[in-house]
Amino acid sequence: MQSFSRDEDLHLEKQTFSYKDKAPGGCYVMFESLPSFYDGGHPSVVSKPFAASVKKDQTLASGEGVIYYLVTNKLYTSVQDVDAMVEFADRGNQLFIAAVDMDSILISRLYTKISETSAGSIFEKPHAEEHFVNRSLSPDSVYARDSIRDGRYFTLLDTARTTILGTDRLHRANFIRINVGKGQVFLLLQPSILTNYFLLYKQNLGLLEKTAAYTYGYAAVYWDEFYKYNQYPHSGDFSQWSVLMRYPALRWALWLMVALLALYAIFESKRRQRIIPDKVMLTNNSLEFVEALGQLYYQQHDNANLAKKITLQWLEFVRTRYYLNTNILSDEFIRRLSHKAGLPLADIEAIIDSIHFVQLADKITDAYLKEFYSKIQAFYLNTK
Structure with missing residues (x-):
């Protein structure tokens, strides 16, 4: 397992939160640790918007006891996605969302509000802490790491159905659980504590174990890989072409590929090649x-x-x-x-x-x- 130096500054632009990324800002450690918490294989990876995934996946559409992990820097959703998420939780499932910036569509639907700025001062040395409110977890329920800036915090909660699970170093709520019908929605405003950089420091891996302990049931576990790459508001429509055309690098690569194929067709169309005889397949002795x-x-x-x-x-x-x-x-x-x-x-x-x-x-x-x-x-x- 990879380790990182104490003085390394972990900026948001360096964080991918990808389950494949073994760099400081990736979530490889978290993804590989989840099977040990749920006594099963690795989570199913989802690469499409939530509403589109529900239409194609029978477990997401009608299953119960399903856990869906979504870790990203910015979370932009559509009305269709939020409706699908709320219905998913209401049916008896759990939705775990960790993000710095959350779409107002989702936040207002859950009757919460988030601070406009982070909890700490920009003049202070970056130092993140996560305190678990549950007293039965003391005295080892505080986890910290330098070089990670404070995240945001909740300024308004629906106390009738919301439980505060964790706070930042200034004791402001940044990790909550909201009851939605038969299920629950977890909101964490400091996704940096789920990166390799934080979890591999001293005993910080225990934070992941305590966080997962709040979830129940494991009929199926899912891992989202769509929203971490969707850093701009989008509509409910989704297609593979829309993803390619959304990012300038992919858009230029696509047009370059089309141009190269056109040149190949023009210059190679006059070339003739003799027929290559079929090769006899080797038998499997x-x-x-x-x-x-x-x-x-x-x-x-x-x-x-x-x-x-x-x-x-x-x-x-x-x-x-x-x-x-x-x-x-x-x-x-x-x-x-x-x-x-x-x-x-x-x-x-x-x-x-x-x-x-x-x-x-x-x-x-x-x-x-x-x-x-x-x-x-x-x-x-x-x-x-």
Whole structure:
């Protein structure tokens, strides 16, 4: 893991908040840490506006217990996006937003107000602190880092449904939770504390653990990668071409590519090239070897040996695909495999029962071998 010097000044223009960025201003550490908090794989990455994503993703559209992380410098939304976000939370999900500047459309919809300027003075040495209000987290609930300027703070809250979770070094609320229907919206005005630069300093990674502890359920976890690159107000319409034409660098690159293709078509259209014969595809001898070996065991009626080979191959698949320990095939193993593979619990239990029988049996009939093979094949075909 990468570390950074104490004197390095982390400016907003250097922060990308990208889950791939291992530089000080990236969120690589946070993204890689989230699976450990929710006992699952990495979050699903979203690269389109919220309203457009809801239309195409069934889990976002109708799921419950979903957590959506959005970390950016400036958050600009459309009315359609805000409506979709509120409906998403109201259904029983959680929306976690960390941003310095938040769109007034979203803020007014949540009945809150934010200060126009940051909490500290520009003449002071940059030093950010985050205090958790929950007294049960003391005494290790304060996290700090130099070279990060203070963020903004909330000046108006709907106290009937809002809980203050954290404050800055001047004890002004900058991290809140708002109840929306069955779900919740988290607003954090200091996204810099979620960057690699802050989290890798001393014990600051504990801040991320305490922040995630406020969330509940983990039917699915999503990570937004759209709004951090959308630093200007936009309409509800969205297309791939609109993204390309929004940024000058991408716009010039697109027109340059079109010009080069046009020149290539003009000068190369007169060139003739003889037909290149098709190259014979190489056969996969390893697959043929495995198939031949299986046929050999089957023809010799060595069913017990063949069933054990099938078992070893299946256990290896589970280890490499789902990162599960297969040394002990317990009820907990069955439950976790059923959750990760997306298959009914009864199907996994049937396979494990068959494996226990195969490991203890000296002889196996042809009928039982075919039934066992059918269960394994059904798992391969239906697993996610």
